[in-house]
Amino acid sequence: MAPSHTASVDLVETPVLERVLRQALRRGGDFAEVFVEDRSSSSIFLDDRKVEELSSGRDRGAGIRVIVGETTGFAHTADLSEAGLLSAAEAAAAVAREGGGGVREVALSRQHPDHHQTATLPNSVPKSDKVDLLLRADDASRSAGSAVVQVSAGYGDSRRRILVANSDGLLAGDDRVRTRFFVTCVASGDGGMQTGSESLAYTLGFDMFDDHPVEEAAEKAAQRAVSKLKARPAPSGVLPVVLKRGSGGFLFHEACGHGLEADHILKDSSVYTGRVGQLVASPGVTLVDDGTLGPNWGTLVIDDEGRPAQRNVLIENGVLTDYMWDYLRARKEGRVSSGNGRRQSYEDLPMVRMTNTYLLAGEDDPDEIVAQTPNGIYVAQLGGGQVNTATGDFVFGMTEAYLIEGGRITEPLRNANLIGNGPDVLSKIDAIANDFEMAPGTCGKDGQSVAVGCGQPTMRVTGITIGGTASA
Amino acid sequence: MPDLLGLARRVLEEAKGDEEVEVYVAHGRETSIRVFEGEIEELTAAESAGVGVRVISAGRQGFSYVGTLEATAATEALVQARDNATFASIDEHAGLASPDGVEPPALDLWREELVSFLTDEKVALALELERRVRSGDPRIRQVVSSDYVDGYGETAIATSRGIEVSSRQTGCYLFVHAVAGDGDDTQTGFGYSVGRAPGDLDLEAAATDAVDRATRLLGAKKARSAKLTAVLDRRVTATLLGILSGTLSGEEVVKGRSLFAGRTGEKVGVDELTLVDDPTNPLAYGASQHDAEGLACRRNSLISNGELKGFLYNTYAARLAGTASTGSAVRGGFRTTPGVGAQALSLEPGKQDQAEIIAQVGEGFLVQSITGVHSGVNRVSGDFSVGAEGLMIRGGELAEPVREVTIASTIQRMLQHVVAVGSDIEWLPGAATGVTLAIDDIALSGS
Numbered sequence: 001m002a003p004s005h006t007a008s009v010d011l012v013e014t015p016v017l018e019r020v021l022r023q024a025l026r027r028g029g030d031f032a033e034v035f036v037e038d039r040s041s042s043s044i045f046l047d048d049r050k051v052e053e054l055s056s057g058r059d060r061g062a063g064i065r066v067i068v069g070e071t072t073g074f075a076h077t078a079d080l081s082e083a084g085l086l087s088a089a090e091a092a093a094a095v096a097r098e099g100g101g102g103v104r105e106v107a108l109s110r111q112h113p114d115h116h117q118t119a120t121l122p123n124s125v126p127k128s129d130k131v132d133l134l135l136r137a138d139d140a141s142r143s144a145g146s147a148v149v150q151v152s153a154g155y156g157d158s159r160r161r162i163l164v165a166n167s168d169g170l171l172a173g174d175d176r177v178r179t180r181f182f183v184t185c186v187a188s189g190d191g192g193m194q195t196g197s198e199s200l201a202y203t204l205g206f207d208m209f210d211d212h213p214v215e216e217a218a219e220k221a222a223q224r225a226v227s228k229l230k231a232r233p234a235p236s237g238v239l240p241v242v243l244k245r246g247s248g249g250f251l252f253h254e255a256c257g258h259g260l261e262a263d264h265i266l267k268d269s270s271v272y273t274g275r276v277g278q279l280v281a282s283p284g285v286t287l288v289d290d291g292t293l294g295p296n297w298g299t300l301v302i303d304d305e306g307r308p309a310q311r312n313v314l315i316e317n318g319v320l321t322d323y324m325w326d327y328l329r330a331r332k333e334g335r336v337s338s339g340n341g342r343r344q345s346y347e348d349l350p351m352v353r354m355t356n357t358y359l360l361a362g363e364d365d366p367d368e369i370v371a372q373t374p375n376g377i378y379v380a381q382l383g384g385g386q387v388n389t390a391t392g393d394f395v396f397g398m399t400e401a402y403l404i405e406g407g408r409i410t411e412p413l414r415n416a417n418l419i420g421n422g423p424d425v426l427s428k429i430d431a432i433a434n435d436f437e438m439a440p441g442t443c444g445k446d447g448q449s450v451a452v453g454c455g456q457p458t459m460r461v462t463g464i465t466i467g468g469t470a471s472a
Numbered sequence: 473m474p475d476l477l478g479l480a481r482r483v484l485e486e487a488k489g490d491e492e493v494e495v496y497v498a499h500g501r502e503t504s505i506r507v508f509e510g511e512i513e514e515l516t517a518a519e520s521a522g523v524g525v526r527v528i529s530a531g532r533q534g535f536s537y538v539g540t541l542e543a544t545a546a547t548e549a550l551v552q553a554r555d556n557a558t559f560a561s562i563d564e565h566a567g568l569a570s571p572d573g574v575e576p577p578a579l580d581l582w583r584e585e586l587v588s589f590l591t592d593e594k595v596a597l598a599l600e601l602e603r604r605v606r607s608g609d610p611r612i613r614q615v616v617s618s619d620y621v622d623g624y625g626e627t628a629i630a631t632s633r634g635i636e637v638s639s640r641q642t643g644c645y646l647f648v649h650a651v652a653g654d655g656d657d658t659q660t661g662f663g664y665s666v667g668r669a670p671g672d673l674d675l676e677a678a679a680t681d682a683v684d685r686a687t688r689l690l691g692a693k694k695a696r697s698a699k700l701t702a703v704l705d706r707r708v709t710a711t712l713l714g715i716l717s718g719t720l721s722g723e724e725v726v727k728g729r730s731l732f733a734g735r736t737g738e739k740v741g742v743d744e745l746t747l748v749d750d751p752t753n754p755l756a757y758g759a760s761q762h763d764a765e766g767l768a769c770r771r772n773s774l775i776s777n778g779e780l781k782g783f784l785y786n787t788y789a790a791r792l793a794g795t796a797s798t799g800s801a802v803r804g805g806f807r808t809t810p811g812v813g814a815q816a817l818s819l820e821p822g823k824q825d826q827a828e829i830i831a832q833v834g835e836g837f838l839v840q841s842i843t844g845v846h847s848g849v850n851r852v853s854g855d856f857s858v859g860a861e862g863l864m865i866r867g868g869e870l871a872e873p874v875r876e877v878t879i880a881s882t883i884q885r886m887l888q889h890v891v892a893v894g895s896d897i898e899w900l901p902g903a904a905t906g907v908t909l910a911i912d913d914i915a916l917s918g919s
Binding site: 044047048049050051052053054055056057058059060061069070071072073074075076077078079091092094095127128131149150186188192193194195234236237238267268269271347349383384385386388390391393394395396397399414415416417418419420421465466467468469 | 515516519520522536545549561563614697727729808843844848854855875876877879915917918919
């Protein structure tokens with residue numbers, strides 16, 4: 001598939017989009033939108049010393065939505081011809097039952113300059129270079145220790161060109177290139193087997209590996225697996241927890257980020273409903289969602305509703321300042337979107353989603369925080385987690401953790417979950433360090449997955465329940 | 473419906489003599505309705521279709537897909553897959569499935585009734601479900617969403633090894649998410665019902681389930697940490713079986729990534745534990761005539777009276793392990809290559825229902841739901857630690873509600889500590905069946 005040099009806003013001709021929007025509003029309707037996507041992706045998987053699979057694919061299509069009062073109609077098609085788009089518009093408009101909306105003309109105008117991708121495009125990189133990355137990672141993991149018995153690694157890239165046109169006259173396009181890499185090692189010892197993983201993911205092209213060598217990630221994953229061979233079971237009970245900078249950000253993504261999404265707020269299914277202006281966290285806590293933050297995994301130029309990404313302060317010095325908004329929820333409240341309308345693909349409706357969510361650094365020294373913790377847990381890497389936004393209860397997996405004894409990091413611990421309540425944990429943060437790191441992740445909501453970044457400085461929570469099996 | 477097998481054959485004609493080619497074609501339609509406060513919130517009409525092509529040439533495998541049924545694009549996918557293959561490692565075990573003479577089960581998974589069901593009737597079901605939940609208990613404070621979703625799909629597979637199969641099926645479900653409140657306390661509960669046609673759906677059961685699950689947790693508190701017997705509710709057991717199935721994948725076993733590697737024939741669980749994967753059972757929602765490589769589905773015994781009998785294999789894993797495919801190739805649609813997976817796991821039921829098991833256990837914890845399964849269970853080491861909520865069991869009866877605790881053990885230990893398997897089988901969506909399961913020596917972490 002040859003790279004296309006046309007701008008994303010030209011994926012479908014503007015007069016065709018105008019006719020499709022007119023068709024979508026033919027039966028009456030307050031708002032109509034066409035979202036067009038052309039996505040190419042490739043992935044390579046190495047396992048057991050073999051490059052098992054090279055895979056590539058292409059998806060092109062459009063999703064059309066029509067909003068009538070409180071109701072949204074949605075249809076999508078892989079047929080980007082005018083006939084295909086008109087037929088999807090007709091299906092989406094079926095929710096406007098009253099009929100007789102009359103003719104409403106839509107004149108589109110470009111709202112923002114189209115984003116021209118400057119990254120090295122994935123299809124201009126030889127496949128053999130991508131394969132080579134994985135072989136290098138395999139070597140690096142295996143030479144990190146003889147206990148490493150199995151290595152798997154994956155590479156993936158995507159180029160996603162999108163176009164958004166709506167009945168307010170908006171016409172915007174984006175060209176997104178993302179690249180990711182992961183490695184998982186299995187180490188074997190007397191006490192059984194343990195695993196360790198590491199991933200790299202940026203909104204960048206292949207050149208990201210110049211700054212982020214796969215060997216480093218591969219060694220890190222191997223060390224994690226090997227060190228856990230000597231790990232003892234995690235304790236059971238409530239203990240102080242020091243979260244190392246980086247992946248601990250996912251805890252705040254889950255524990256409060258989701259509860260600050262306006263769709264949950266408007267349905268009164270969040271613990272944060274009606275709490276703007278109130279103290280919801282320790283005074284040192286400032287939480288930000290920022291779709292413009294560097295080349296991080298959740299970075300966007302525009303969101304999937306054509307709105308420029310922006311920096312939104314959600315909690316400032318412990319006080320709840322605002323929620324995150326997409327077009328639909330902002331419209332209900334008579335305000336503008338905060339650039340958080342995202343969707344997995346043209347086959348999905350947009351909803352309120354996070355981008356890069358992080359806690360700002362404080363002033364404490366990270367080593368001092370550990371030194372001043374007589375007994376507790378040091379979490380160096382968090383895995384996935386889950387939250388119930390209505391109650392704030394969350395769980396999280398610790399994939400690299402250690403005991404803190406007498407102010408020192410001591411023995412490694414086997415994997416276990418920690419469990420807590422979002423508002424409760426936010427109020428129990430008593431130390432925030434002056435370091436900071438972002439980590440990539442995939443966020444799932446209502447069946448849709450999107451790329452997000454999370455970050456945080458090293459910090460301490462005075463008590464979280466650790467779900468291990470040993471007496472605390 | 474488009475002629476999927478015809479398209480697959482057409483792409484296959486482009487195969488060269490020295491390569492193996494598999495063409496997988498899928499087409500489906502879905503309608504999804506969400507209501508909120510008596511009105512339609514979202515109505516989605518979706519059609520998706522695509523072609524995935526696998527090429528194996530000189531021991532190297534490549535794959536490519538396109539999200540359309542256009543013949544020229546499908547042929548382009550073959551060209552891309554062929555190019556991708558040239559960069560893969562030579563793998564003597566790479567290969568497509570060969571017809572093995574096993575007859576597919578006679579299953580009819582298609583209900584014309586669903587295809588002709590009117591949109592207004594679908595909306596009416598979702599609205600009625602919302603109404604019943606709202607009026608089900610004065611403490612129901614919100615019905616976040618009430619959904620009716622249905623769909624039908626067809627797949628076809630044609631390969632250069634002579635496999636030519638197609639199959640089609642229908643399915644639908646109701647799903648409701650309720651929030652209960654009492655003073656400052658808030659709890660949530662989900663209810664659902666699944667079927668092959670709208671007539672199979674039990675709206676009342678879905679509504680009652682959501683109301684009960686949300687309200688019975690009101691007032692829940694953290695419990696004290698303790699070692700105890702956990703009684704897993706049916707859906708929790710289904711989740712646990714889903715985890716277990718990953719450890720029974722022949723590919724993970726042969727690659728040394730399963731806690732069961734090298735343990736065939738060993739006693740891994742108590743006598744009462746018998747586990748099969750049986751997609752030939754028409755009651756299972758995972759029932760299917762063919763697996764994702766076009767081989768006939770079959771009944772596979774995994775654990776019999778506590779003894780580990782075998783593992784699940786697709787063609788590649790079987791060749792790696794020096795055995796035959798068990799018809800257990802699964803794929804997540806046309807965009808992926810076949811992996812190995814369970815399709816319809818179930819435990820052989822015992823003799824007691826849930827109430828009898830609770831009475832027998834006497835003191836323990838009824839686990840209503842678990843969270844953090846992906847992060848909290850390690851299929852290699854067997855470590856198990858998940859978030860849980862439910863009700864304490866005291867004197868053989870349900871007592872106070874509990875939240876924000878974890879339960880932990882290892883998979884190995886849990887299988888050896890099963891104290892009762894329920895008689896209350898529930899056929900659920902996904903690859904596993906629900907049944908009440910009691911396990912002792914579980915560490916509950918709370919305050």
